[in-house]
Amino acid sequence: MxxxxxxxxxxxxxxxxxxxxxxxxxxxxxxxxxxxxxxxxxxxxxxxxxxxxxxxxxxxxxxxxxxxxxxxxxxxxxxxxxxxxxxxxxxxxxxxxxxxxxxVLAFDLAGGLPDAVRRPAPAGVDVRLVDDAAALRAANDVSVQVWDALVPEDDDAWLAAELADLGRPIRERGGFSVLATVDGVPAATGGCTLADDVARLWGAATVPALRGRGVYTAVLLHRMAVALEHGATLALVKGRVGTSAPILRGVGFTAYGQxxxxxxxxxxxxxxxxxxx
Structure with a gap:
């Protein structure tokens, strides 16, 4: 139970x-x-x-x-x-x-991943863990475009620190990020923090030109799958009512308030x- x-x-x-x-x-x-x-x-x-x-x-x-x-x-x-x-x-x-x-939306992972995972990813969409320098830079570029995130002042120092962190196991560093591409072009990113057995999903961002291609959902499902592999029993996210919340509900998330x-x-x-x- x-x-x-x-x-x-x-x-x-x-x-x-x-x-x-x-x-x-x-x-x-x-x-x-x-x-x-x-x-x-x-x-x-x-x-x-x-x-x-x-x-x-x-x-x-x-x-x-x-x-x-x-x-x-x-x-x-x-x-x-x-x-x-x-x-x-x-x-x-x-x-x-x-x-x-x-x-406030959550998906109970005790019964496994949502049915949407079993559907094939949209054509041309590929999602991977951010685990090397190229993926780090690509994911950061997406965040800069969508969230107006700051470009690191010292790119070499930032990259070295991030790569050192990525060298540790996911559970040890407490989370991970993913990168999605569409036909090889960086399109979206999203993060996950593992707090005991809760997967806190945050920072999902898709570049404007590639929205409407199913990339947000692909990033969401990939993070849920990785979190489940690392012991998460609940996926938790706070979704904006006008943008991500309807997508999350469509995947199977349940709302627990606003x-x-x-x-x-x-x-x-x-x-x-x-x-x-």
Whole structure:
């Protein structure tokens, strides 16, 4: 019998927080605030919030910390299990708006891979692990095109470090990435982090000119297959409702709720913020 009850899936999703090495963070019993690089689309985020305090006081406290880091905006992820109640309304009073909505989606791998795996890949589509210099550069080029990711300042140093990491077993390094090509042209990439037996799927990106060719699905299924080989029993992903979520549902993923990203402008004080914040 699977251990992945709806509550267990939601708990696994709540634990999914990525903190880059050296990034500022405040991780308390109530909330987890992370300062990502300024180049990120949403560089300062509250990834988790479970508090019994009044929302206005909590929002003011976190905003003060973010201002202390020199940040001008603050993102709050608000989902079905977020507390206190009324957090979204408190953020809206300070000028925050919902800028992104994702479905929390999961596939129980205890019964094997989805039926879609048994269908042949689209013509000309090939997916492989990122495990050498050529694949690393190609996958990075895709990310640069889609996510406006930064080109490494020192390409030789970046490549050497990445190749050294790839020399370790997948379980030891905690994950992997894949690269898809269409007729030999780099088309898509996607990553997977293995957290115990949970495969966290992230960063899927397809270059605009090659969308609609089934490449996203091919990248998804390949990551699921590799994760299953390495002991994963659950595939977990947060899919944007207007883009990837419908594809994921079509493959067989089940939705376990939604998360909304509120972006709060900070400025000197932020709209509606009390002078003491």
């Amino acid at each position: 699977t251990r992945w009850t709806p509550d267990a899936v939601r708990a696994a999703a709540a634990e999914w927080v990525w903190v880059p090495p050296g990034a500022p963070e405040v991780d308390t019993d109530e909330y987890h605030l992370v300062g990502y690089p300024e180049s990120f689309e949403h560089p300062t985020q509250v990834a988790r919030c479970r508090s019994a305090r009044p929302a206005d006081g909590l929002v003011g406290e976190v905003a003060g910390i973010a201002r202390g880091w020199g940040r001008t905006t603050l993102g709050w992820w608000v989902g079905d299990g977020t507390t206190p109640a009324g957090l979204g309304e408190a953020l809206a009073r300070r000028g925050a708006e919902v800028v992104e909505t994702v479905d 998360e909304h990203l509120y972006r709060q402008p900070l400025g000197p004080l932020g709209p509606g913020a009390p002078a003491t914040v």
